[in-house]
Amino acid sequence: MTKVGPGRISLESAVRRVGDNGSGGIAVFLGVVRDNDRGRRVSAIEYHAYPEMARAVLDRIEKDLRKRFPLGGVVLEHRTGRLKIGEASVIVAVSAPHRAEAFEACREGIERIKAELPVWKKEFGPGGVLWKEEQDLRRAKRRTVGASR
Amino acid sequence: MKVRVLFFASVADAAGTRSLDAELGNRATVADLRRKLEKDRPRLAGRLGKCAAAVNTVVVSPARALADGDEVAFLPPVSGGAE
Numbered sequence: 001m002t003k004v005g006p007g008r009i010s011l012e013s014a015v016r017r018v019g020d021n022g023s024g025g026i027a028v029f030l031g032v033v034r035d036n037d038r039g040r041r042v043s044a045i046e047y048h049a050y051p052e053m054a055r056a057v058l059d060r061i062e063k064d065l066r067k068r069f070p071l072g073g074v075v076l077e078h079r080t081g082r083l084k085i086g087e088a089s090v091i092v093a094v095s096a097p098h099r100a101e102a103f104e105a106c107r108e109g110i111e112r113i114k115a116e117l118p119v120w121k122k123e124f125g126p127g128g129v130l131w132k133e134e135q136d137l138r139r140a141k142r143r144t145v146g147a148s149r
Numbered sequence: 150m151k152v153r154v155l156f157f158a159s160v161a162d163a164a165g166t167r168s169l170d171a172e173l174g175n176r177a178t179v180a181d182l183r184r185k186l187e188k189d190r191p192r193l194a195g196r197l198g199k200c201a202a203a204v205n206t207v208v209v210s211p212a213r214a215l216a217d218g219d220e221v222a223f224l225p226p227v228s229g230g231a232e
Contacts, residue, residue, distance in 0.1 A: 048158055050222055053206035118203075118224050120158035131159035133225045 001074065002058035004051050004119075006081040009088040020072025023095035027102035029110045031090035033083045037132075041125045046082045047089060050118040054078065061112045069105040071096050076109060078119055150175060150217035152182065158225050160200060163192040173215060179204070180211035182221060200224050 001017055011030060018026055033045050058076045065074060072095035079089050092109040096102040121132040154171050156164045164186075171182060179202045187194045200223040201208050204215065208224075215221065 050155065050157060050203075050206075050224065053203055053222065056206050115227070117227060118157070118222075119227060120225060122158070131162070131225075133227070134159045136226065 001076070002055060002062055003077040004049050004054040004058065004080065006079065009077055009079050009091050011088070011091070014075040014077070014091050014093040018073030018075050018093045018095040020095045022097065023072035023102075024097055025099040025102040026093060026095045027099070027106035029090075029092045029106050030088050031110070032088050033085050035085045037123060037135075040123070040127060042085070042123050043126070044082055044084055044124040045089070046122040046124070047078070047080045048120045048122065049078065049080045051080075053118045057116050057118065058113070061109060061116070064112075065094070065105050065109055068108070069094075069096060069101045071101070071105055074105075074109075076113065078113065078117060080119070150177070150215070152215055152218070153220045154182070154186065155220065155222040157222070160193070160196050160223055160225050163196055164190055165192070177215050178211065179209060179213045179215065179221065182215065183211070183223075196225075197223050199226065 011028065015026055015028065035042055062074045062076055065071060075091060075093040077091050083089055090113060092106050094102055094105045094109065096105060123130050123132055150173055152171050152173060153168060155168050156166065161167045171185065173182060183197045187197060202211065203209065203222045203224060204213060204219050
């Protein structure tokens with residue numbers, strides 16, 4: 001079950017939806033907004049998605065996870081819009097017969113979401129408003145310049 | 150032919166819009182579209198090259214030929230990374 005949109009993420013609902021009588025374990029990863037990013041204070045984050053593609057990517061990740069692990073239920077959701085500190089932006093919940101598969105599938109799910117989902121972060125803080133990918137590009141440039149010395 | 154172009158995040162800010170329609174010659178590729186956009190909107194120069202391109206929500210190479218009615222999205226690097 002996958003979702004991308006402005007609706008609030010509910011841990012309780014996700015756990016209920018992955019519940020499965022044949023599964024002995026449920027693993028959940030909840031990503032939440034933190035108040036700092038590499039030394040910068042952060043007061044809120046706005047998540048912008050390419051929704052049609054993000055849905056397709058989440059569906060593909062669910063399909064791949066089900067191929068690799070004997071999963072009962074799968075919930076993959078990413079929230080969009082402006083979130084406050086401590087609010088959940090992403091959830092991965094899976095149920096599996098045993099804990100090893102549950103933990104491994106959950107880990108793989110969040111890593112793939114982080115790497116593949118077309119969602120971008122705009123960070124708000126006392127230092128202003130910054131797109132995360134721009135900060136990363138600037139940092140990469142600085143690193144390259146430093147390395148060439 | 151005409152294609153729909155989508156921009157996101159910092160690239161949408163630089164483009165001054167989230168979407169536009171672009172007129173292209175027959176057999177134009179993603180790379181041709183990128184060159185045209187960077188010429189028409191100088192603030193995009195150097196930015197689109199750092200983006201992945203997706204046609205109709207599937208990531209493609211710059212050599213991919215476009216067809217009338219395609220939706221082409223330029224995707225800045227996603228925020229996830231190694232955190």
